[in-house]
Amino acid sequence: xxxxxxxxxxxxxxxxxxxxxxxxxxxxxxxxxxxxxxxxxxxxxxxxxxxxxxxxxxxxxxxxxxxxxxxxxxxxxxxxxxxxxxxxxxxxxxxxxxxxxxxxxxxxxxxxxxxxxxxxxxxxxxxxxxxxxxxxxxxxxxxxxxxxxxxxxxxxxxxxxxxxxxxxxxxxxxxxxxxxxxxxxxxxxxxxxxxxxxxxxxxxxxxxxxxxxxxxxxxxxxxxxxxxxxxxxxxxxxxxxxxxxxxxxxxxxxxxxxxxxxxxxxxxxx
Numbered sequence: 001x002x003x004x005x006x007x008x009x010x011x012x013x014x015x016x017x018x019x020x021x022x023x024x025x026x027x028x029x030x031x032x033x034x035x036x037x038x039x040x041x042x043x044x045x046x047x048x049x050x051x052x053x054x055x056x057x058x059x060x061x062x063x064x065x066x067x068x069x070x071x072x073x074x075x076x077x078x079x080x081x082x083x084x085x086x087x088x089x090x091x092x093x094x095x096x097x098x099x100x101x102x103x104x105x106x107x108x109x110x111x112x113x114x115x116x117x118x119x120x121x122x123x124x125x126x127x128x129x130x131x132x133x134x135x136x137x138x139x140x141x142x143x144x145x146x147x148x149x150x151x152x153x154x155x156x157x158x159x160x161x162x163x164x165x166x167x168x169x170x171x172x173x174x175x176x177x178x179x180x181x182x183x184x185x186x187x188x189x190x191x192x193x194x195x196x197x198x199x200x201x202x203x204x205x206x207x208x209x210x211x212x213x214x215x216x217x218x219x220x221x222x223x224x225x226x227x228x229x230x231x232x233x234x235x236x237x238x239x240x241x242x243x244x245x246x247x248x249x250x251x252x253x254x255x256x257x258x259x260x261x262x263x264x265x266x267x268x269x270x
Contacts, residue, residue, distance in 0.1 A: 036131045037112060038065045044116075044124040053126040054114070055224055055265075061130045062106045069134035071105075107252030108133040141256040145170050147231050149262055156268045159217040165205045166229070168198050172260075173235045176206070177228040177247050184244045187214065187227075195235060218268040229262040230254075 040061025044053040109132040117125045151164040166174065173195060176188040189195040192209045207214055216225070230251055236258075240246040251261065 031136055032107070033069045033134045033136060034131070035065050035068055035134065037129050038062075038068065038132055039127065039129050040064060041125050041127040043119075044126055049222060050126065051222055051224060052267075054128070057114075057126045057128045058109075058111070058130065061128055062109065062132065065106055065109070065130070065132040065134055069136060071134065071136065105135055105252065106132050107135040107248055135252045137256050139255055139257050142233075142258075145172070145231075145233060145257075146260050147172075147174075147229075147262070149229060149264075152227065152264045152266075154265065154267055156216045156266055158219075158268050158270045159215055160268075162214040162216050162227075162266075163206065165203055166198075166231075167203045168200055168231065170200045170233075171197055172231050172233050174198060174204075175230045175232070175236075175238060177230065177238075177251075179226050179228065179244050179247060184247055185242050186238060186247075195237070197235075216266060216268055218270050220270060222267065222269050225266040225268060227264045227266055229264075231260040231262075233258045 038061050040057045040059065040063070042048075042053045042056035042060060044050055048056075109130045111128055111130050113129040115127055117127055119125055147166050147168040149164060149166050152162075156162070168174075174188065175186065175195075178185055178187050188206060188208075190212075192212050193207065198204060228247075228251070232254065236254060238247070238250050240250065251259075
């Protein structure tokens with residue numbers, strides 16, 4: 001189990017994080033398409049762990065779900081990364097799945113089956129099958145509404161502090177989530193750090209409060225976690241129970257023209 005802790009002398013918020021991925025996108029300019037038993041696979045090699053292979057297989061299944069739902073722009077870029085013989089860093093893979101969200105994304109999914117197989121070359125394959133809901137959008141992403149992010153690493157040793165810096169291109173509002181298959185949470189805003197409009201071309205460092213630390217920790221030898229930075233043109237508070245499903249629906253329900261989403265994988269080693 002992996003925990004991300006926000007700590008100070010008077011407060012301790014524990015948010016358990018691990019696995020998830022999504023793309024991006026409140027309104028009526030979209031519709032959903034459900035698909036069942038969509039397959040994805042990944043080879044377990046010397047430079048990739050079974051945990052990472054499982055994650056990549058899930059992502060491959062999501063790309064296939066997008067293709068089957070008829071999201072050509074999204075799939076054309078993502079497949080280049082998934083099918084490359086060169087091993088791609090997970091951060092790059094996940095960023096590729098959120099930069100082309102004009103047409104749609106996987107807003108919900110569940111794993112229905114997973115297993116390991118050996119191919120004709122003796123390599124071990126990790127295979128997964130998912131049921132997925134693809135949200136197809138009819139509005140375009142605003143390419144000028146973006147933000148630069150610095151300081152997020154791909155690897156952390158438990159326990160470790162998480163800090164990052166953002167520089168928005170335009171004014172807007174930031175919401176940060178951490179996700180897992182079982183539990184999730186909103187990292188920012190929180191009880192010590194309130195939501196406020198961020199100015200354009202201004203650097204902001206997180207955590208903003210000096211009385212607060214974001215701490216990444218794990219009780220497992222290795223686990224992958226995901227950090228989601230959602231930047232919106234207007235304040236859109238997340239009001240529901242902090243479950244992965246509710247967070248995914250919330251983000252998927254925001255019009256692509258109103259948001260920018262950055263997704264990062266955090267590999268935490270004990």
